[in-house]
Amino acid sequence: MTFEPRASQSLVELDERSREIFRRIVETYLDTGDPIGSRNISRVLPMPLSPASVRNVMADLETLGLIYSPHTSAGRLPTERGLRFFVDAMLEIGDLSRGDRERIEKQVRAAGEVRTYEGVLNEASQLLSGLSGGAGVVITNKADLRLKHIEFVRLEPMRALAVLVGSDGSVENRIVSLPPGLPSSALIEAGNYLNAHIRDRTLSEAQEELERVSAANQAELDELTRRVVEEGLAVWSGASAERPGQLIVHGRANLLEDLKAIEDLERIRLLFDDLERKRDLIQLLGLADSGEGVRIFIGSENKLFSLSGSSVVVSPYRDHDNRIVGVLGVIGPTRLNYARIVPVVDYTARLVTRMTG
Incomplete structure (x- = not known):
């Protein structure tokens, strides 16, 4: 498991006593969401330390920007900077059970x-x-979805449904406009043409491939069928940019x-x-x-x-x-x-x- 620490060197050099008090403040916050005061901290520390000494350390931690007091006379909570320091320098990450x-x-x-x-x-x-x-x-x-299949289904004389199937099995539909006078055979031809060139490509890769193929063989499709192909890709590419x-x-x-x-x-x-x-x-x-x-x-x-x-x-x-x-x-x-x-x-x-x- 990779993890990226980012704590600054000055904070890492906190002495053991300061780190232990800071740890108690953060762990209390993570467990309960509540602030903790010097008296309660002094009771649970592994080393003997009076509440007054704990308060002195807490004042130093507050100066460093690691903790703050949410209310007057309240205990302390970690700041965002303090949480970042704890996560980067002190958090012990185990393995899953x-x-x-x-x-x-x-x-x-x-x-x-x-x-x-x-x-x-x-x-x-x-x-x-x-x-x-x-x-x-x-x-x-x-x-970046890789394409598997596309086909056109006529809905009205000048509208069709473009059905795109992704390599992950997902299916999405888009309405495309058809040029006047387009025969049904042109929809089949447009689908076959696209499927011959788009499989296992992303939309951007498919567009680049179709531009290359079209430039090499202008006569491969008639004008009406070419417009269906362009309309289909334009609809999918536009949807991709928006969503x-x-x-x-x-x-x-x-x-x-x-x-x-x-x-x-x-x-x-x-x-x-x-x-x-x-x-x-x-x-x-x-x-x-x-x-x-x-x-x-x-x-x-x-x-x-x-x-x-x-x-x-x-x-x-x-x-x-x-x-x-x-x-x-x-x-x-x-x-x-x-x-x-x-x-x-x-x-x-x-x-x-x-x-x-």
Whole structure:
């Protein structure tokens, strides 16, 4: 499992006492969402330290920007910078239990046996939600979908249905305009022509191939049939540009549990608004492109969810050519159980890659 630490050197050099106090503050926050005070920390430290000494260390941690006080005379909570430091320098990430591995593999493989590629991704999203307590998210890059088959079905004299089948078994339909006077035989010819050149290519690759072939043999199609071919590709390419991917989200209700304050409710409302803007979420594909393994984005580090202050744990999955074709992961509050979620996301991404690659 690959993970990318990014903690700054000055923070890593905290002494043992400071690190242990900081750890207690963060772990309390991740467990309960509540601040913890100096007296309670002094009781659980492995070394003898008075509440006054703990307060002095907490003041230093606050100066470093690692913790803050939500209210006067309250305990301390970690800042986003503090959570990033904890994740990069102190988080102990174990491996999945055998039971978790078997559960993930059983459910995802069962979906693959009885359903389509999209069924596998849907099951992966549900699993991530169930195992993390957050929202499971999967995003597919439809723009890179490899094509298997296309055909045209006439609906009206000047309208037809273009049916495209992807190599993953997915099927999508588009309405295309037909030139006046087009015989039914031209629709069959256009479909045959496309199928001879598009199989196992993406839309952009198919367009490049058809341009090359057309330039080499202008007489291969008559004018009306050529217009059907061009119209069909134009419709699919336009749809791809407008909707470059598909979003699958499960577990929104999990995010409503254990709310601590009105501020939390507002944060979740903002997150739900983000989740409804599906086109924006396709940018999550780009979040994983620059790294090989699991990546964690905490609060404002992730521009997509900066207003809601949510965290995202994502990993890419790949096709048989080792190209990134999608991203899966977990969205939730900043107090996600990162130690558990990171290996869950990593293992699920690897399994989906094996099954769909």
